[in-house]
Structure formats: structure tokens, C-alpha cells
Amino acid sequence: MLSILRTLWNVLLHMFHRRETVQYPEEKPYLPPRHKGRIILSRDPDGGERCVACYLCAVACPVDCISLQATEDETGRRYPEFFRINFSRCIFCGYCEEACPTYAIQLTPDFEMGEYHRQNLVYEKEDLLINGPGKRAGYNFWRVSGVQIGGKDKGEAENEAPPVDLHSPLP
Amino acid sequence: MNPILKSLLILFLVIFIPLNLAAGLIWLERRLLALWQDRYGPNRVGPFGVLQVLADMIKIFFKEDWIPPFADKAVFVIAPAIIMITVLMSFTVVPWAPGATVANMNIGLLFFLAMSSLGVYSIVLAGWASDSKYSLLGGLRASAQMLSYEVFMGLSLMGTVLLTGSFRLNNIVDAQRHMWFVIPQFLGFVLFLIAGVAETRRLPFDLPEAESELVAGFHSEYSGMKFGMFFVGEYLGVILISAMITVLFFGGWRGPWLPPIVWFALKTLCFICFFILLRAALPRPRFDQLMSWGWKVMLPLALINLLVTGAVALAART
Numbered sequence: 001m002l003s004i005l006r007t008l009w010n011v012l013l014h015m016f017h018r019r020e021t022v023q024y025p026e027e028k029p030y031l032p033p034r035h036k037g038r039i040i041l042s043r044d045p046d047g048g049e050r051c052v053a054c055y056l057c058a059v060a061c062p063v064d065c066i067s068l069q070a071t072e073d074e075t076g077r078r079y080p081e082f083f084r085i086n087f088s089r090c091i092f093c094g095y096c097e098e099a100c101p102t103y104a105i106q107l108t109p110d111f112e113m114g115e116y117h118r119q120n121l122v123y124e125k126e127d128l129l130i131n132g133p134g135k136r137a138g139y140n141f142w143r144v145s146g147v148q149i150g151g152k153d154k155g156e157a158e159n160e161a162p163p164v165d166l167h168s169p170l171p
Numbered sequence: 172m173n174p175i176l177k178s179l180l181i182l183f184l185v186i187f188i189p190l191n192l193a194a195g196l197i198w199l200e201r202r203l204l205a206l207w208q209d210r211y212g213p214n215r216v217g218p219f220g221v222l223q224v225l226a227d228m229i230k231i232f233f234k235e236d237w238i239p240p241f242a243d244k245a246v247f248v249i250a251p252a253i254i255m256i257t258v259l260m261s262f263t264v265v266p267w268a269p270g271a272t273v274a275n276m277n278i279g280l281l282f283f284l285a286m287s288s289l290g291v292y293s294i295v296l297a298g299w300a301s302d303s304k305y306s307l308l309g310g311l312r313a314s315a316q317m318l319s320y321e322v323f324m325g326l327s328l329m330g331t332v333l334l335t336g337s338f339r340l341n342n343i344v345d346a347q348r349h350m351w352f353v354i355p356q357f358l359g360f361v362l363f364l365i366a367g368v369a370e371t372r373r374l375p376f377d378l379p380e381a382e383s384e385l386v387a388g389f390h391s392e393y394s395g396m397k398f399g400m401f402f403v404g405e406y407l408g409v410i411l412i413s414a415m416i417t418v419l420f421f422g423g424w425r426g427p428w429l430p431p432i433v434w435f436a437l438k439t440l441c442f443i444c445f446f447i448l449l450r451a452a453l454p455r456p457r458f459d460q461l462m463s464w465g466w467k468v469m470l471p472l473a474l475i476n477l478l479v480t481g482a483v484a485l486a487a488r489t
């Protein structure tokens with residue numbers, strides 16, 4: 001009985017406590033740089049598209065919301081013909097970013113993507129591509145992996161190390 | 172003024188004001204709950220969010236009014252109306268201010284008790300007609316709970332009746348000219364408060380609804396305005412019980428300086444806030460605890476209260 005009265009009194013005293021609510025649209029919360037929000041496709045430092053259309057992100061995605069079509073340019077370099085993310089299904093888990101070998105796909109601290117029509121939540125490659133390298137400033141996938149051109153295999157040119165043998169157990 | 176016109180005006184006000192207050196109470200409750208839980212509550216629509224209720228009303232009117240195909244249709248439709256009717260009928264005997272009563276009956280208090288008993292039918296019939304497990308369980312609980320709490324609700328009031336010598340609510344208010352009945356009848360007041368909370372099925376005695384166990388209890392299957400009627404009926408019940416506490420134990424409209432109706436409103440508002448505080452603070456008891464408190468603690472206490480009051484009244488008379 002006494003504990004009931006004490007509870008009532010303590011709850012009543014909460015009248016004089018500070019309110020915890022963040023008045024959102026006026027007052028923005030702090031989002032850390034690694035917050036997993038709206039997805040972008042980044043470019044490498046030389047301005048080329050990083051994505052090599054390997055489909056790894058689409059495979060990793062647990063809700064299957066990435067769809068893309070690989071194609072090749074005249075030098076045999078793969079790139080996505082279209083790259084589509086359906087944000088009405090995306091759960092912002094970040095698996096696509098983990099899976100990507102080229103750091104092309106990245107999640108950003110932006111979540112204000114409200115739309116009145118569902119169709120507007122389907123972002124095309126033009127909407128996703130940004131003009132910078134995102135979180136990985138100096139990284140260029142092709143510089144690291146090497147490129148195969150006519151008459152020269154990977155790692156055969158001057159100043160190039162031979163590629164790692166994937167099937168050897170040694171590093 | 173023409174007496175018929177005057178009574179019509181009072182009639183209109185007594186229906187109009189509580190109904191609107193009940194709607195406003197939804198906003199008040201949400202804001203107060205938020206205040207006591209360190210939140211803001213609805214504060215976007217209109218100044219301080221008061222228009223939130225209006226928005227909710229518009230929404231609830233446009234909802235689909237779905238009657239489940241397995242339900243007993245006629246009873247299903249009547250049930251929410253019963254609660255509104257009984258609660259609004261009870262408002263007729265409440266003396267808001269001197270002369271401002273719809274029906275100044277000599278059995279006003281009995282009428283109030285009778286109407287609040289009839290309110291049980293609404294809940295039980297709703298639970299029965301919905302023909303679903305959760306609703307039926309809610310209805311069952313409601314009938315058991317309200318039956319057992321009604322017993323000592325009536326008994327707890329008999330002390331004030333003994334002291335006044337009348338069932339007429341105006342006389343009861345008049346008898347509190349020198350001292351509010353809360354002082355000689357403190358036990359009766361506490362018992363009536365608890366019974367009142369149980370009668371209106373408010374937390375912590377909301378076992379018929381118990382949304383964490385029974386979905387929404389007796390009104391699980393209701394939607395649209397029928398659900399709204401249960402909702403408003405509950406808030407009307409809160410206003411009614413608060414008003415009755417004011418009348419029976421806190422001197423009704425009596426008070427210095429301010430006009431009587433303002434005193435009445437202020438006192439009632441205090442109890443409404445207390446009802447909301449109960450909801451904010453207390454957990455729900457188990458059903459067997461609820462029943463054993465009712466029969467093993469509250470009923471004996473009410474009887475003792477009645478006995479002692481009767482003895483004192485008798486001793487004072489001789």
C-alpha cells in the first residue's frame with residue numbers, strides 16, 4: 001500500500017524533470033559518419049565509376065532490393081548498365097557495403113528520404129552516383145588489382161607485382 | 172426565463188459539455204502521461220496539439236466500420252450504444268451548480284449506482300457478440316470485476332447517505348456546508364475511489380481490456396466509430412466518477428469567492444488528473460489478486476465503515 005503511494009508520488013515528481021524528446025524536424029540528432037543511411041555509388045580518385053558490376057552486393061542483400069545489369073566498355077572493363085536500388089525494401093543493413101570488393105557502394109548518414117509515391121523510392125544509377133570517393137579517399141581498385149590489356153597479362157608490366165595466387169594456402 | 176426553455180438548455184449543455192470534455196480528455200490524458208514520462212505527447216496539431224483530437228475524430232469517422240461476419244450482428248451494434256446511454260443518463264443527476272441539474276431526483280444516488288451497473292451489460296454483450304476468444308475473456312473478466320466492485324461501491328457510499336439522511340444529491344451537497352464528507356468518511360472516499368477506477372475499467376483495473384494479454388479485450392473486434400464509442404464512454408465514465416467524488420465527498424460546488432460551477436470544474440479536474448496519474452504510475456494486478464482484494468479486503472472494510480458510521484450517527488442522535 002505504502003509502495004503504491006510512493007510510486008504515485010515519484011511519478012508525479014517527474015513533472016519537474018527535463019523531457020527527453022528530441023523535437024526532430026527543428027532539432028536534428030547527431031548522426032555519426034558511419035551511420036547506415038541512404039546508399040550511394042562512389043567514384044575512384046580519377047573520376048571513374050568504381051562499380052565493376054560483380055553482383056556481389058545484389059547477392060549479399062537479404063531483401064533482394066539491388067538490381068543491376070553488367071556490361072563492358074570497349075576496353076573490356078565491366079560496369080553496370082543500370083544499377084537500381086529499391087529503397088522501399090532496403091533495410092539499411094550495410095551488407096552490400098561489406099560485400100563490395102571495390103568500395104563502390106557505401107551507406108551515408110542521411111535518412112530523410114520520405115516520398116509520397118513508392119515508385120519514387122526506386123533510385124537509378126544517376127541518382128546513386130556521386131562525384132567523389134566517399135569514405136575511401138585514395139582507393140582505386142584497378143590500381144591495386146592491375147589491368148589486363150591486349151598482349152599483357154596482370155602483373156607483367158614494369159613496376160607491377162604478380163597477382164596473388166588465390167588458390168595457394170600461403171600468403 | 173421560460174422553465175421549459177431553461178430545462179432544455181440545461182439538458183443540451185449536460186449532453187454537449189461532457190461529450191466534448193471526454194474528447195478533450197483524450198488530449199489531456201496523452202499530454203499528462205507524456206509529462207510524467209518525460210516526453211511531450213501530441214504537440215504538433217494546433218496550439219499545444221489540442222487539435223490532435225479533432226484530427227483523430229475525423230480519422231475515426233472515415234475508418235471502415237467493420238462488423239465481423241461471425242458476430243451476432245444486432246447485439247454487436249447495440250453494445251457500444253448501451254455504454255454511452257448509461258453514462259449519459261447518469262449525468263442527469265449530477266448537480267453541477269445550484270439549480271443546474273437535469274433531474275433533481277430524490278433517489279439520485281441510487282439512480283447513479285443503477286446506471287453504472289447497467290453499464291456492465293455493454294461490456295459483457297460486446298464480449299459475447301464479438302464471438303472471439305479475446306473478447307469473450309474480456310467480457311467474462313468485466314462481468315466478474317464489475318459485479319464484485321459494485322457491491323462495495325454502493326456500500327462505501329452509504330456512509331454519506333447515513334450522515335445526510337437523503338439520497339438526493341443536492342441534499343448531500345448541502346449537508347457538506349460545514350465540513351466536507353471526505354473527513355468523516357475518509358475510508359468511504361478511498362473505497363469509492365478504488366471502486367470507481369474499477370467501474371470505469373481504467374488502469375490499474377483495466378483487466379477487461381488488458382492490451383498486453385487480450386489484444387483489446389471486449390472491444391478487440393470493434394472498429395470505426397463503434398470503437399470510438401467505447402473509447403468516449405470510458406472517458407465519460409472518468410468524468411462521471413470524478414464528478415461524483417466531488418459531489419459526495421468534496422462539497423460539490425461549494426467553495427469561497429469563485430462561482431459554484433468553477434469550483435465544481437476545478438475539483439473534478441483534480442480527480443481526472445488523479446485518474447490519469449494512476450494510469451501513468453501503477454501496474455495491472457493479476458485477476459485473482461483483483462478479485463480477492465475486492466471480496467476479502469474492500470468489502471469487509473466497507474461494511475466496517477458502514478457499521479461505525481451508523482453507530483456514530485445513532486449515538487449522535489440520542
Ligand code: SF4
Pocket residue numbers: 039057060061062063064065066085089090091092093094095096097
Ligand atoms: S543496405 Fe542491406 S538491404 Fe539495403 S541494399 Fe544494402 S544489402 Fe540490401
Ligand code: SF4
Pocket residue numbers: 050051052053054055056057058068099100101102103104105
Ligand atoms: S557495387 Fe560493388 S558489389 Fe555491387 S556490383 Fe558494384 S562492385 Fe560489385
